[in-house]
Amino acid sequence: MHIPVMLNECLEALITDPKGIYVDGTLGNGGHSAEMLKQLDDGGMLIGFDRDIDAIERVQEKLKSGEGRRVELVHDNYANMAEQLDRLGIQKVNGLLLDLGVSSFQLDIAERGFSFMKDAPIDMRMDQQAGQTAGELVNTASEQELADIIYRYGEDRASRRIARAIVEARSKVEIATTLQLAGIVERAKGGRKGKKTHPATQTFQALRMAVNDELAGIEQVLETMMDRMVEGGRMAVLTFHSLEDRLVKQFFARHVPREESLQEGGVKRIFEEPPAKWIWKKPLIATDEEQAVNPRSRSAKLRAVEVGG
Numbered sequence: 627m628h629i630p631v632m633l634n635e636c637l638e639a640l641i642t643d644p645k646g647i648y649v650d651g652t653l654g655n656g657g658h659s660a661e662m663l664k665q666l667d668d669g670g671m672l673i674g675f676d677r678d679i680d681a682i683e684r685v686q687e688k689l690k691s692g693e694g695r696r697v698e699l700v701h702d703n704y705a706n707m708a709e710q711l712d713r714l715g716i717q718k719v720n721g722l723l724l725d726l727g728v729s730s731f732q733l734d735i736a737e738r739g740f741s742f743m744k745d746a747p748i749d750m751r752m753d754q755q756a757g758q759t760a761g762e763l764v765n766t767a768s769e770q771e772l773a774d775i776i777y778r779y780g781e782d783r784a785s786r787r788i789a790r791a792i793v794e795a796r797s798k799v800e801i802a803t804t805l806q807l808a809g810i811v812e813r814a815k816g817g818r819k820g821k822k823t824h825p826a827t828q829t830f831q832a833l834r835m836a837v838n839d840e841l842a843g844i845e846q847v848l849e850t851m852m853d854r855m856v857e858g859g860r861m862a863v864l865t866f867h868s869l870e871d872r873l874v875k876q877f878f879a880r881h882v883p884r885e886e887s888l889q890e891g892g893v894k895r896i897f898e899e900p901p902a903k904w905i906w907k908k909p910l911i912a913t914d915e916e917q918a919v920n921p922r923s924r925s926a927k928l929r930a931v932e933v934g935g
């Protein structure tokens with residue numbers, strides 16, 4: 627079961643006009659989308675993206691056009707959102723939601739290779755039909771490249787040690803499965819040391835972010851969609867770790883005007899076009915009740931802006 631994170635908060639941030647056009651960039655199991663659709667009236671439209679064809683197929687039944695509301699599902703990277711909107715003949719939208727990261731479905735299906743809890747080939751591609759797998763990366767990248775990836779995307783200070791252990795292990799035998807890789811990382815880090823999180827957590831996150839080029843995709847969708855929002859349109863992003871959150875926060879902050887005093891008197895508003903304002907000054911986190919029932923919500927932060935002004 628994939629329980630949508632901070633569902634009410636997302637809807638509250640996003641839906642300002644029930645006849646508007648709303649985009650869910652990360653359909654997953656369609657949890658947020660289904661509720662967004664319910665809030666739309668005659669003439670409203672929902673466009674859902676996922677680069678995972680399984681997600682598109684899974685939600686097709688759940689999210690259908692009807693009762694005056696239109697639904698379009700798009701199998702593509704959200705980085706290509708602007709081109710896809712052009713194809714659909716849509717210039718501007720009222721709201722955009724991004725719920726970043728992997729879905730519980732992707733984690734639960736062993737063959738997708740995202741999880742170090744289940745033994746399977748190391749795949750980790752969100753789009754199973756394109757690109758290099760994490761297994762190919764682990765077995766071919768240089769020691770330096772691996773160390774950089776694990777340091778940059780996993781923020782693991784043992785990155786060099788882990789990269790060396792990977793290269794040493796693969797010189798004897800190909801690193802074929804998730805558990806094999808998790809074991810190599812665990813040993814390189816000197817075991818569990820009583821910690822709750824598995825020592826391979828950050829390495830797995832780093833490899834996933836690298837093969838899916840995640841940060842570049844987020845930057846690109848935010849950049850292009852800023853210019854595709856109606857005046858007063860809303861963008862809401864759920865992030866799950868500090869790298870994502872930092873990127874989103876800094877991106878939005880560049881659009882929120884700051885006032886600088888001028889020598890000759892008066893003030894100047896400094897911002898990147900188009901201007902935006904925070905819907906909440908601080909990111910929202912899930913309530914204690916939600917965190918108790920949905921562990922995935924524990925690391926979530928919701929940031930949202932209104933575009934225009």
Ligand SMILES: C[S@@+](CC[C@H](N)C(=O)[O-])C[C@H]1O[C@@H](n2cnc3c(N)ncnc32)[C@H](O)[C@@H]1O
Nearest residue numbers: 630652654655656657658676677678703704725
């Ligand atoms: C956390 S899940 C979304 C869950 C959804 N909000 C729900 O309530 O069911 C994230 C989804 O986004 C998809 N995704 C991640 N990065 C993507 C990208 N760059 N383009 C399109 N879809 C992406 C993943 O394949 C996954 O299905």
